[in-house]
Amino acid sequence: xxxxxxxxxxxxxxxxxxxxxxxxxxxxxxxxxxxxxxxxxxxxxxxxxxxxxxxxxxxxxxxxxxxxxxxxxxxxxxxxxxxxxxxxxxxxxxxxxxxxxxxxxxxxxxxxxxxxxxxxxxxxxxxxxxxxxxxxxxxxxxxxxxxxxxxxxxxxxxxxxxxxxxxxxxxxxxxxxxxxxxxxxxxxxxxxxxxxxxxxxxxxxxxxxxxxxxxxxxxxxxxxxxxxxxxxxxxxxxxxxxxxxxx
Amino acid sequence: xxxxxxxxxxxxxxxxxxxxxxxxxxxxxxxxxxxxxxxxxxxxxxxxxxxxxxxxxxxxxxxxxxxxxxxxxxxxxxxxxxxxxxxxxxxxxxxxxxxxxxxxxxxxxxxxxxxxxxxxxxxxxxxxxxxxxxxxxxxxxxxxxxxxxxxxxxxxxxxxxxxxxxxxxxxxxxxxxxxxxxxxxxxxxxxxxxxxxxxxxxxxxxxxxxxxxxxxxxxxxxxxxxxxxxxxxxxxxxxxxxxxxxxxxxxxxxxxxxxxxxxxx
Numbered sequence: 487x488x489x490x491x492x493x494x495x496x497x498x499x500x501x502x503x504x505x506x507x508x509x510x511x512x513x514x515x516x517x518x519x520x521x522x523x524x525x526x527x528x529x530x531x532x533x534x535x536x537x538x539x540x541x542x543x544x545x546x547x548x549x550x551x552x553x554x555x556x557x558x559x560x561x562x563x564x565x566x567x568x569x570x571x572x573x574x575x576x577x578x579x580x581x582x583x584x585x586x587x588x589x590x591x592x593x594x595x596x597x598x599x600x601x602x603x604x605x606x607x608x609x610x611x612x613x614x615x616x617x618x619x620x621x622x623x624x625x626x627x628x629x630x631x632x633x634x635x636x637x638x639x640x641x642x643x644x645x646x647x648x649x650x651x652x653x654x655x656x657x658x659x660x661x662x663x664x665x666x667x668x669x670x671x672x673x674x675x676x677x678x679x680x681x682x683x684x685x686x687x688x689x690x691x692x693x694x695x696x697x698x699x700x701x702x703x704x705x706x707x708x709x710x711x712x713x714x715x716x717x718x719x720x721x722x723x724x725x726x727x728x729x730x731x732x733x
Numbered sequence: 734x735x736x737x738x739x740x741x742x743x744x745x746x747x748x749x750x751x752x753x754x755x756x757x758x759x760x761x762x763x764x765x766x767x768x769x770x771x772x773x774x775x776x777x778x779x780x781x782x783x784x785x786x787x788x789x790x791x792x793x794x795x796x797x798x799x800x801x802x803x804x805x806x807x808x809x810x811x812x813x814x815x816x817x818x819x820x821x822x823x824x825x826x827x828x829x830x831x832x833x834x835x836x837x838x839x840x841x842x843x844x845x846x847x848x849x850x851x852x853x854x855x856x857x858x859x860x861x862x863x864x865x866x867x868x869x870x871x872x873x874x875x876x877x878x879x880x881x882x883x884x885x886x887x888x889x890x891x892x893x894x895x896x897x898x899x900x901x902x903x904x905x906x907x908x909x910x911x912x913x914x915x916x917x918x919x920x921x922x923x924x925x926x927x928x929x930x931x932x933x934x935x936x937x938x939x940x941x942x943x944x945x946x947x948x949x950x951x952x953x954x955x956x957x958x959x960x961x962x963x964x965x966x967x968x969x970x971x972x973x974x975x976x977x978x979x980x981x982x983x984x985x986x987x988x989x990x991x992x993x994x995x996x997x998x
Contacts, residue, residue: 534875560877568875574868588876 487512488533488644488676493542495528502528504700506542514692515670515677519684519722524697526680527571530648533678534568535559546644564592567637567675569647573629575621575636581608582617585636592640607635611665627658631665638669647679651686659683663690684723688712696722767885767959774879774886775893784887785894792853792888792954793895797902803848804841804903808910811835816919825919829926830933832911833904837934837942841904842896843990846949849899850982854957857888858978861961862971870962885958889951896950897943904942941997948993949986956982 493506502525510516518526531537532544535551543550551562575584585604589595595603608614611631621629630650637645647666651659663683667690670677681687687694688708695705696719704711704719711719720726740748774780815831861884864870873880908930915921957978964974 536871536874563875563877566875568872570868570872572867574872576869576872577863577867591878592876 487547488678489543489545490529490533491543491545493529493532493544494540495525495532495537496540501700503532503539503542506697506700506702508695508702508705510676510678511693512676513674515666515679515690516693516695517679517681517687517691518695518697519681519687520697521722522682525700526697527648529697530646530678530680534566534646535563565643567640567642567645569630569633569637569645569650571648571652573621573633575629575632577621579621580617581613581619581621581624581632584621584632585617585639588636588640603639604635607639608632610638610669611635612661627654627662630654630658630662634662634665634669638673638675641673643675645675645677647677647681649680649682651681651683659686663687666690684725685712698722763963764955764959767962768955771881771885771889771955771958774882775890779882781883781887784883785890788887788891789895792849792857792891793899796849796852796895796899799848799852800845800899800903801906803844804836804906805910807840807844807903808832808836808907808912809914811840811907812911812914812919816915816921825921826925826929827933828911828915828921829908829928829930832915833908833930833934834938836904836907836911837938839942839990839994841900841907842942842945842949843986845900845903845946846896846953846986847983849896850953850957850979850986854953854982855975855979857954857957858961858964858975859971861958862964862974865962865964866967866971880962885962888954888958892950892954893947894950896953897946900942900946937998941993944997945990945993948989952985952989953982956985 488508488510490506490508493503494501495503506529508516508518508529518529520526528537532539533546535544535554539552542552544552546562549562551559554562575581576587579587582604585607586600589600589603593600604617605614608617611634613628613631613635616624616628621632624632634647634650637647650666651662654662663686666677666679679687679691688711691708693706694708694711695702696711697703698718704714704716706714712723714720811832812828815835816825816828819825819827819831861870864884870880870884873883912923912926916923916926960974960978960981964970
């Protein structure tokens, strides 16, 4: 389980997180929604340990990771799989080598076993036969799927996905959502996903939290979020522009 | 005195100077910490031997053409100019040692360093900078793998290995270039050129060149990887970091060369 308590972060004079409280139950998919530039990716980077907060705690399975560094933080991260917004594939390696990289570096598995696992993951994301290609030679949607395969190849307990479908066409958005749901059904990992895809995310999320102006303004099941009586939530779900009167 | 009160006009230049000094000290500290973090990873297991070999190819092997070309023409120009000076004193016989000493002690290490900083150092900064802005370095971090071990330590090791070797090649090719001009073009005998060279160049000269090239290898890879890791946002950030890396490593090469010139025999 992941619990965030009173998380605050500023960059210079800009206060991005103003006291975020959030709980992600083990084995569930939590989707964080909110406007662009609202701090969702910043929040995710705190959960991964890439940023240190000005105040607050991030507790992963009972351990506060905020004060951790070095081997202690690496031990927590070893259970993580992360899908970055742009994929963050290593462009000097082939697709196969990208997916195999965490296994080669973090395990002592024999070469045949690594090959089998990588091919299995690539098949799961519908990319059998593209292992020899360079990331630059495949489409944006394929790169996202390779990133998902790489994040899941070590069978992590916690998966973070930073806008895994941004910039993709609606069919690919649904394909990737179904893929995440299917992989989650098989592996039961805990997932935290940042997304703008309304209403598609309601079909895959176990819980949804909305981040607005640096705080979580609503959190709950997809149904409860859709039924929320908070104007800011309803406006976001309906995609309505903020007017001065409503703001 | 209230700390938030505006600084009196007369003191503002002092305040500005103080801010600059603090920024310089702070960035020197970051620079030093970066090297202190990365240098031990060159030898502490698990050493990424494959990455070191790949960096040797990237920094050394791929710079060979430009190093050989520059070395040859530097030796040729040196021979031409030095011959003109020596002929005025009737001392043409010393062309060989003059060219060799200038190359081995000074021009070989310095020019080689400047050339490799421009070719491989800039590419190193750009590569790491692009990895930074495309979150590839973050990806390594969250895999619990040290980016310093994967990116910086192999580049530092490759710099320490390749710079002395490239400098040696530069020196040999330069002496060959001097031979072509001095012997084949200006009519000096080959025996005089090489005979006097052997008499005047000793091990201390070669070691001076070696220590210089070794330290330049560290300076160039240190500055270029540091700038890549700390580049700004977007293409502009990478471009600025690349320019700064080449300029700073070139300036440091020249300053450090002067310092070593004063302390080495």
